Amino acid sequence: MRYVALGQLPKKHHIQFRKPDGGLYTEQLFSTHGFSSTMSTLYHIHLPTEVTSWEDMGSCAPVYLEEQALRHLHLKTKRLQPLGDAITGRICMMGNGDLEWNQVLVADQMDYFFKNTDGDECLFIHDGSGHMESLFGTIHFREGDYIVIPRGTIYKLHFDKLPVNMLAIVSYGKIEVPKRYRNEYGQLMEHAPFKERDFRPPSDLPVHDEEGAFKVLIRSRNHLTMYTMPHHPLDVVGWDGYDFPYAFNIHDFQPITGKLHMPPPIHQTFQGNGFVVCSFCPRMLDYHPDAIVVPYVHSNVDSDEVLYYCNDKFGSRKGIEEGSITIHPLGIPHGPQPGAVEASIGAKQTEELAVMVDTHRPFKITQAALDIEDPDYWKSWQVKR
Numbered sequence: 333m334r335y336v337a338l339g340q341l342p343k344k345h346h347i348q349f350r351k352p353d354g355g356l357y358t359e360q361l362f363s364t365h366g367f368s369s370t371m372s373t374l375y376h377i378h379l380p381t382e383v384t385s386w387e388d389m390g391s392c393a394p395v396y397l398e399e400q401a402l403r404h405l406h407l408k409t410k411r412l413q414p415l416g417d418a419i420t421g422r423i424c425m426m427g428n429g430d431l432e433w434n435q436v437l438v439a440d441q442m443d444y445f446f447k448n449t450d451g452d453e454c455l456f457i458h459d460g461s462g463h464m465e466s467l468f469g470t471i472h473f474r475e476g477d478y479i480v481i482p483r484g485t486i487y488k489l490h491f492d493k494l495p496v497n498m499l500a501i502v503s504y505g506k507i508e509v510p511k512r513y514r515n516e517y518g519q520l521m522e523h524a525p526f527k528e529r530d531f532r533p534p535s536d537l538p539v540h541d542e543e544g545a546f547k548v549l550i551r552s553r554n555h556l557t558m559y560t561m562p563h564h565p566l567d568v569v570g571w572d573g574y575d576f577p578y579a580f581n582i583h584d585f586q587p588i589t590g591k592l593h594m595p596p597p598i599h600q601t602f603q604g605n606g607f608v609v610c611s612f613c614p615r616m617l618d619y620h621p622d623a624i625v626v627p628y629v630h631s632n633v634d635s636d637e638v639l640y641y642c643n644d645k646f647g648s649r650k651g652i653e654e655g656s657i658t659i660h661p662l663g664i665p666h667g668p669q670p671g672a673v674e675a676s677i678g679a680k681q682t683e684e685l686a687v688m689v690d691t692h693r694p695f696k697i698t699q700a701a702l703d704i705e706d707p708d709y710w711k712s713w714q715v716k717r
C-alpha cells in the first residue's frame with residue numbers, strides 16, 4: 333500500500349508530542365510483521381496498554397471435517413438464517429493453514445469493538461451499507477465493497493440496516509495488492525485493473541476522549557478474550573504510515589478483456605499467503621469471430637477454486653443462484669456444464685459478478701458447509717443420453 337497520514341502529527345517520530353494540557357500523547361508503533369514490513373505510527377490520548385479487566389470467552393477455532401470424499405460442492409447460503417453480529421455470526425465454511433472462509437448473515441449490530449490478531453481480514457459486503465469505526469478512522473462502505481483490515485486493528489462495524497450478507501476471509505498471512513501490478517516503488521502500473529484512487533483509506537478520524545468501560549473482543553491463537561478498557565479505544569489524534577484498513581469496491585475493478593479467452597489471473601484483486609482473491613465483473617466478452625467466450629475445462633490439480641456468486645448470471649455455470657458457493661477441489665477437472673459452451677456462442681457481454689478464492693493448499697470444509705449443500709451438484713456435468 334501507499335503512505336497515508338490523518339489527523340495531528342509531531343514533526344518527527346519518537347519526540348515529545350504534547351496535548352493542550354501539557355501532557356504527552358502516547359506513541360504506538362503498529363506493525364504486522366515485526367519491524368521489517370509495513371508499519372504505522374499512532375498517537376493516543378490515553379495509554380493503549382491500560383486495561384481494567386479481561387474475561388476468557390473460549391475457543392473460536394474452526395472445526396474442520398478431516399476426511400471427505402473428493403467431489404464438487406455447491407453450497408446455498410440462502411438457506412442460512414440471520415445470526416449474531418458481524419463477529420459472532422461468522423460461520424466458518426472452510427479453511428486451511430493459510431485462511432478461513434466465514435459466511436455471515438448479520439442479524440445484530442456490534443456493541444463492542446473487535447481486534448483480530450490471528451490474521452488480516454478481507455470482508456466482502458454483498459449487500460447493505462454502513463461505516464466502520466477503527467483505530468485509523470472511519471471508512472464508509474457500501475454494497476460490493478471489499479474491506480481489508482490489517483491484523484491488530486481495533487474496529488466496529490455499523491450497518492445502516494440489517495440483515496446484511498457478507499464474507500469474512502481471515503488470512504494468516506498478509507493480504508496485499510498483487511506484486512505484479514506494482515512497480516519497484518510500489519505504485520500501481522498502467523496494466524493493473526485498478527489505481528490508487530480506487531482504494532479508500534479512512535476518510536476522517538473522530539477522536540474519542542472518553543472514560544468509562546469499553547469492551548474490546550480480541551481474537552488471538554484461535555481464542556477469544558474480552559478486554560475492558562477504562563477509556564475509549566479509538567482515542568487516536570493522528571497516525572501515519574503504510575498499515576491501515578481500506579475499502580475497494582468490486583465495481584471499481586476494471587476487467588481486462590481479450591480477443592480470446594483470458595485466464596483467471598486477469599481477475600486477480602488481492603494476494604495472500606497461499607491464495608488469491610479474484611473479482612469476476614460485468615464486462616465485454618472475447619471478440620474473435622469464432623471465440624468461445626466461456627472457460628475451457630481445466631484441471632486445477634494443485635489448487636482449490638471457490639466462487640461466491642453475487643448474482644445468478646455466471647456464464648459457464650448452471651443451477652447456481654445469488655449467494656451460491658461452488659467449491660471445485662484440486663484433483664478433478666471442472667468447466668462449463670453440458671450445453672453451456674454452445675449457449676454462450678455469440679454472447680458479447682456478461683453481467684456476472686462473483687468473488688473467487690483460489691488456494692494452493694486444499695481446503696477442509698466444515699459441517700456447517702455440508703448443512704447447506706446441494707447434494708446433486710456433482711451430477712450437473714452428466715450428459716443426458
Ligand SMILES: [Fe+2]
Nearest residue numbers: 630637660666
Ligand atoms: Fe475454474
